[in-house]
Amino acid sequence: MAKKELKVVRTTTWSAGPGCHxxxxxxxxxxxxxxxxxxxxxxxxxxxxxLCARCLAMTQYVNHPQRLTRPLKRVGxxxxxxxxxxxxxxAFDLIENRLGKIREEFGPESVIFSMGTGRDIxxxxxxxxYAYGSPNVMFALSGIACYxxxxxxxxxxxxxxxILDAAQWLPKRYDDPRYKVPECIVVWxxxxxxxxxxxxxxxxxxxxxxxxxxxxxxxPRLSWFASRAERWxxxxxxxxxxxxxxxxxxxxxxxxxxRDFVEKWTNAAHLVRGDSGKLLRENDLIKNxxxxxxVAWDVAGxxxxxxxxxxxxxxxxDAKPALEGEFKVSLSDGSRVTAKTVWSVFCEEVNKYPVxxxxxxxxxxxxxxxxxxxxxxxxxxxxxxxxxxxxxxxxITPTVQAITALWCLTxxxxxxxxxxxxxxAFDAVAxxxxxxxxxxxxxxxxxxxxxxxxxxYGPLNKFIxxxxxxxxxxxxxxxxxxxxxxxxxxxCNPVAGIGLDPKKWVEAIKRLDFVVAVDLFMTPTTQxxxxxxxxxxxxxxxxxxxxxVPLQSINKAISVGECKxxxxxxxxxxxRFNPNLRxxxxxxxxxxxxxxxxxxxxxxxxxxxxxxxEGHPSAPYHRFEKGLLRPDKKPGFQxxxxxxxxxxxxxxxxxxxxxxxxxxxxxxxxxxxxLYKEYPLILSTGRRSPVxxxxxxxxxxxxxxxDPDPVVEIHPETASSLGxxxxxxVWVENWLGRCKLKAKLTPVVPRWMVMAAHGWWFPEKAGxxxxxxxxxxxxxNQLIPMGFQGKDGLGAPIKNLLCRLSKVNEGTENA
Amino acid sequence: xxxxxxxxxxxxxxxCTGCYAxxxxxxxxxxxxxxxxxIKVIEVVQSLPNDKAYLAYIPFPTELCVLCPARTxxxxxxxxVKHCLAACMKYGKIEELAKEMGKKPRMxxxxxx
Numbered sequence: 001m002a003k004k005e006l007k008v009v010r011t012t013t014w015s016a017g018p019g020c021h022x023x024x025x026x027x028x029x030x031x032x033x034x035x036x037x038x039x040x041x042x043x044x045x046x047x048x049x050x051l052c053a054r055c056l057a058m059t060q061y062v063n064h065p066q067r068l069t070r071p072l073k074r075v076g077x078x079x080x081x082x083x084x085x086x087x088x089x090x091a092f093d094l095i096e097n098r099l100g101k102i103r104e105e106f107g108p109e110s111v112i113f114s115m116g117t118g119r120d121i122x123x124x125x126x127x128x129x130y131a132y133g134s135p136n137v138m139f140a141l142s143g144i145a146c147y148x149x150x151x152x153x154x155x156x157x158x159x160x161x162x163i164l165d166a167a168q169w170l171p172k173r174y175d176d177p178r179y180k181v182p183e184c185i186v187v188w189x190x191x192x193x194x195x196x197x198x199x200x201x202x203x204x205x206x207x208x209x210x211x212x213x214x215x216x217x218x219x220p221r222l223s224w225f226a227s228r229a230e231r232w233x234x235x236x237x238x239x240x241x242x243x244x245x246x247x248x249x250x251x252x253x254x255x256x257x258x259r260d261f262v263e264k265w266t267n268a269a270h271l272v273r274g275d276s277g278k279l280l281r282e283n284d285l286i287k288n289x290x291x292x293x294x295v296a297w298d299v300a301g302x303x304x305x306x307x308x309x310x311x312x313x314x315x316x317x318d319a320k321p322a323l324e325g326e327f328k329v330s331l332s333d334g335s336r337v338t339a340k341t342v343w344s345v346f347c348e349e350v351n352k353y354p355v356x357x358x359x360x361x362x363x364x365x366x367x368x369x370x371x372x373x374x375x376x377x378x379x380x381x382x383x384x385x386x387x388x389x390x391x392x393x394x395x396i397t398p399t400v401q402a403i404t405a406l407w408c409l410t411x412x413x414x415x416x417x418x419x420x421x422x423x424x425a426f427d428a429v430a431x432x433x434x435x436x437x438x439x440x441x442x443x444x445x446x447x448x449x450x451x452x453x454x455x456x457y458g459p460l461n462k463f464i465x466x467x468x469x470x471x472x473x474x475x476x477x478x479x480x481x482x483x484x485x486x487x488x489x490x491x492c493n494p495v496a497g498i499g500l501d502p503k504k505w506v507e508a509i510k511r512l513d514f515v516v517a518v519d520l521f522m523t524p525t526t527q528x529x530x531x532x533x534x535x536x537x538x539x540x541x542x543x544x545x546x547x548x549v550p551l552q553s554i555n556k557a558i559s560v561g562e563c564k565x566x567x568x569x570x571x572x573x574x575x576r577f578n579p580n581l582r583x584x585x586x587x588x589x590x591x592x593x594x595x596x597x598x599x600x601x602x603x604x605x606x607x608x609x610x611x612x613x614e615g616h617p618s619a620p621y622h623r624f625e626k627g628l629l630r631p632d633k634k635p636g637f638q639x640x641x642x643x644x645x646x647x648x649x650x651x652x653x654x655x656x657x658x659x660x661x662x663x664x665x666x667x668x669x670x671x672x673x674x675l676y677k678e679y680p681l682i683l684s685t686g687r688r689s690p691v692x693x694x695x696x697x698x699x700x701x702x703x704x705x706x707d708p709d710p711v712v713e714i715h716p717e718t719a720s721s722l723g724x725x726x727x728x729x730v731w732v733e734n735w736l737g738r739c740k741l742k743a744k745l746t747p748v749v750p751r752w753m754v755m756a757a758h759g760w761w762f763p764e765k766a767g768x769x770x771x772x773x774x775x776x777x778x779x780x781n782q783l784i785p786m787g788f789q790g791k792d793g794l795g796a797p798i799k800n801l802l803c804r805l806s807k808v809n810e811g812t813e814n815a
Numbered sequence: 816x817x818x819x820x821x822x823x824x825x826x827x828x829x830x831c832t833g834c835y836a837x838x839x840x841x842x843x844x845x846x847x848x849x850x851x852x853x854i855k856v857i858e859v860v861q862s863l864p865n866d867k868a869y870l871a872y873i874p875f876p877t878e879l880c881v882l883c884p885a886r887t888x889x890x891x892x893x894x895x896v897k898h899c900l901a902a903c904m905k906y907g908k909i910e911e912l913a914k915e916m917g918k919k920p921r922m923x924x925x926x927x928x
Binding site for chain 1: 829830832833834835836838839840842843844848849850856860862866867868869870871897898899900901902903
């Protein structure tokens with residue numbers, strides 16, 4: 001018998017496979033070209049040998065009998081489920097031809113390129129879209145309500161994003177002498193089992209708890225963290241903004257903030273005009289003054305002093321700017337206005353949220369709010385780690401402004417164990433998240449002007465290079481201001497996953513002339529395509545990962561059928577649509593992306609991962625003091641004023657409220673008292689499962705067996721009052737639709753709320769319409785609307801709706 | 816087997832998050848079909864006074880657990896212990912694990928074989 005060929009390949013996870021945002025080091029055991037086992041890499045600083053259930057099930061994933069392994073062409077009607085296998089050449093020719101015709105007739109912007117969440121396709125879908133000429137790259141969730149809004153809002157305030165410091169920037173991690181274990185972590189709307197969302201290994205928080213970190217849990221559910229928290233705040237879903245304002249109220253009024261930091265690093269001393277409510281600018285004072293410069297009140301000279309935003313300093317070196325107060329200022333036209341400091345107007349806003357009022361809004365007892373705020377403010381260092389509920393309300397930005405103020409005011413920004421600025425390792429940008437621009441760009445800014453929503457929403461012009469999905473969906477129907485004729489859907493499943501009001505998405509996709517889906521398995525969404533291309537898992541590709549730190553390579557270990565990596569599929573088509581593409585192959589592209597690291601892709605592959613050295617802008621700590629954040633190397637931040645903007649000049653420019661505040665979401669017991677009578681339970685969605693990543697993995701036997709059914713968590717007393725028993729099937733219903741979920745009776749949820757699982761479809765059921773893998777049976781998104789995005793185009797009401805429950809009559813009702 | 820040579824699993828269930836990594840790691844190691852594994856995670860939701868509750872998980876070694884002799888002989892940890900995301904499982908001699916067990920509450924020591 002011939003000896004088997006064995007090898008072990010060291011690589012990095014990212015998306016297809018475990019599905020998540022990746023980062024874990026793994027060892028893939030390959031026998032005769034086939035994956036036989038996967039283990040966590042014990043030498044890797046990220047996961048230190050550990051690995052999640054989804055990744056440990058990779059053998060069942062890559063070798064799955066239903067993997068798509070050849071390109072498919074639709075031969076029946078859309079959704080009929082009749083396909084013909086074709087070669088890659090035929091598939092590329094067909095796509096080039098059909099998309100080429102749309103480009104010729106309607107312009108490149110008429111094709112939308114839609115991607116799934118946080119995957120290793122962000123750069124590659126841009127590569128293809130931009131080579132084709134379309135600026136319309138889209139993440140199809142209403143209000144782009146997953147992570148991007150948080151990043152954008154934080155950058156609006158402080159110029160750079162920041163995250164929980166679990167020493168992930170340091171090769172020796174917790175043992176590095178520069179690191180400090182946080183005394184306290186606020187776990188804000190985040191549940192552990194999903195493990196690797198938002199590019200943080202969830203169990204780092206457990207590592208820190210074992211090293212002494214105390215937890216403040218903010219969650220309507222009695223989550224794992226809430227069970228073990230020093231303080232648990234069971235807030236009403238969607239009221240996070242009010243709670244953050246309440247924390248600020250306690251911290252400011254009890255003097256628990258770092259006044260030196262406020263004076264030195266924020267725009268607290270800048271003046272706001274009493275007449276217009278706008279920031280006082282140099283050109284208000286002097287005719288030829290710059291509108292980019294702001295004004296403070298110099299206590300020493302008893303006169304206004306100009307803040308030079310370009311030089312990031314006051315024009316009078318000895319100025320003593322007042323932090324508080326109201327002053328009379330003469331303007332260039334001779335008139336006089338009163339003006340207050342930003343700190344004064346900020347505190348006035350905060351004082352609109354006394355703890356009593358916050359308690360009424362959030363349903364959290366006053367005592368708990370006060371004690372939690374004190375614990376956070378007095379812990380040094382302390383960190384805040386938040387989850388997607390923050391994005392999932394239309395007033396996401398004002399909420400984030402308040403939470404950002406918390407870590408700034410308490411001196412926890414970019415300090416060991418605090419909230420640390422997160423830059424792409426070595427500033428090598430592969431995946432251009434909000435605020436970043438990588439090497440993959442549209443050929444001209446002119447081409448970006450037609451991007452859907454860019455003309456309407458400020459953040460989409462400043463930070464987010466995506467089409468606004470609520471407007472995009474509408475535009476497919478209205479064809480205004482231009483028609484949408486094609487869609488490229490890459491590992492993206494709006495019919496079962498990120499699409500709210502999913503029947504509308506089906507209708508929209510069916511209106512299009514040509515639809516391509518790229519995925520690893522057939523899904524309810526791929527059923528609607530004209531061509532389906534088989535994509536590769538992370539084990540089947542080379543790639544680069546610089547989503548914060550470290551810089552990592554993904555190294556190809558196996559091949560499966562004719563599956564191709566997303567990057568290779570897109571590269572081939574990009575070359576066809578843009579013959580002037582400046583790379584000859586993907587390795588040249590990777591080389592250019594990681595060029596700032598001084599390494600070639602091959603060199604990085606040999607190392608596996610690399611940490612930026614101390615003193616690099618992508619390495620911690622105290623970077624704003626050292627002048628490492630701004631291109632001009634001056635201390636400060638990359639904001640218009642160079643300071644943390646407690647009063648946001650960008651929001652002012654966009655015609656939006658510049659200060660942190662709270663807005664009631666649109667479908668709550670408070671905002672909809674009449675609907676609440678009919679639908680008396682708060683519906684929250686997105687219950688995390690440790691074995692699924694959103695709409696994936698229902699076809700992996702080891703995983704499905706652990707979490708076999710779509711569940712809705714109901715408090716036992718609530719269920720009892722409705723005649724619902726444990727494991728009964730129930731209708732969850734509201735004015736938009738209904739779906740059938742299995743009751744999980746648990747005191748983890750409050751009596752007044754139910755928590756529904758999301759992303760459910762049934763790969764074992766018929767794929768053809770009308771079934772679409774049973775997607776209409778249990779898809780909770782049928783109860784959530786599109787079109788309620790925030791005023792800045794970001795955020796949507798996804799976790800704070802209303803519903804009612806009834807037991808499914810098994811004898812007479814079928815979903 | 817002499818008592819002093821027996822091995823077991825010490826679980827710090829204060830930190831078990833119910834991630835199921837152990838259960839799938841074992842299924843992978845021994846190629847068990849879905850539904851079988853040498854370790855099974857159990858959810859224990861405990862109702863407490865004043866509307867409080869405590870959410871706990873415990874990995875339970877089933878009749879299929881052999882404590883991974885092929886791995887431990889090579890100096891490797893059992894598959895479940897190695898992959899535990901919370902690092903709350905420990906393999907070792909029962910005598911030594913029992914001593915460690917005394918150091919903190921919410922621990923359980925399994926001696927499956």
